[in-house]
Amino acid sequence: MTTRLTDDVEEAAAALRAGLLVAFPTETVYGLGADAANPAAVARIYRAKGRPAGHPLIVHVADRDRAGAWMAVDPATEARVDRLARRFWPGPLTIVVPRSPLAAAETVGGRDTIGLRVPAHPVALDLLRAFGGGVAAPSANRFGRVSPTTAAHVLTDLDGLVDVVIDGGPSQVGVESTIVELVGPTAVLLRPGGVAREALEDALGQPVVDGRGGESRASGMLASHYAPVASVELIDADADALARALDRWPAADRVGVIAPRRVDHQPSWVLPADADGYARHLYAALRAADDAGVTHLLVVPPVSGPLLDAVLDRLTKAAAPRS
Ligand code: TXA
Ligand code: MG
Secondary structure (H helix, E strand, O other), X not given: OOOEEEOOHHHHHHXXXXXXXXXXXXXXXXXXXXXXXXXXXXXXXXXXXXXOOOOOOEEEOOOHHHHHHHEOOOHHHHHHHHHHHHHHOOOOEEEXXXXXXXXXXXXXXXXXXXXXXXXXXXHXXXXXXXXXXXXXXXXXXXXXXXXOOOHXXXXXXXXXXXXXXXXXXXXXXXXXXXXXXXXXXXXXXXXXXXXXXXXXXXXXXXXXXXXXXXXXXXXXXXXXOOOOOOEEEEXXXXXXXXXXXXXXXXXXXXXXXXXXXXXXXXXXXXXXOEHHHHHHHHXXXXXXXXXXXXXXXXXXXXXXXXXHHHHHHHHHHHHOOOO
């Protein structure tokens, strides 16, 4: 198969209608999209990604009204969805709720719930409006790898495996959406992301329980995920910790550093000190380190900022033991 690059959303929407795969930009990361109501199209996502079946996909829609058709919720839950949607949609928030029969079983990994999101990227919204339906889309990377934040990253992983790629420039948030589950009476955070937990609690007027570390309900919750090829080691923020870590590595190893400040080592990638800027450039840095042939990465996290929780979550997973 040859992959076509386009900036024509009508052409991309027609491809979705034909059951083809379309990679498209969102404000978090690029998505690998298919018609969420078409089981054969959704099956092609799993094949292209090498993703195990049973990992549910997020369904993207153009607005809150269109999300309604995919949900089957009581009035109290509906009101909570409305509170979140008014404040955070379009935006980096995925809401998991009980589902209607509209989604193909393949889309939701056989579950009776569905994750819904209205992305805040003009190209994504144009595509969703042109298509009209729901677009099932995981991040457009091979399973277990770092999510793509540019069209070039998508092609590195999926050239020849995806039919159409829309280039919408670099993603502005840089890490995946926050996932909150509104299934029982409590709200549960399944994945930290572009919307902070405190902001969810403020909008809902109820506590949001941390659901990580429970059973592996989201693939992003697996211990090792979001990882580059290089092994990853997290380093404390103080300057001595990095120096000590570098001392431990023999010159024969190709050791790289990612840090929120300039460091006296090559190769190194300097990211912004605030977590939001750091998040925007993190995945590109992880990919660049792999491209540079780095085999071990020392990563100094950012210190503060609304996305700190999300960045630490991804770095911890990148540094987790691999199976
Ligand atoms: O920012 C994002 O969320 C990006 C962009 C493309 O929207 N998408 C993304 O998709 O990160 P993916 O498939 O890489 O991660 C989706 C996560 C998975 O961990 C999946 O298990 C979880 O969402 N998820 C989806 N539907 C769910 C459901 N019904 N219940 C629990 N978890 C769900
Ligand atoms: Mg992913």
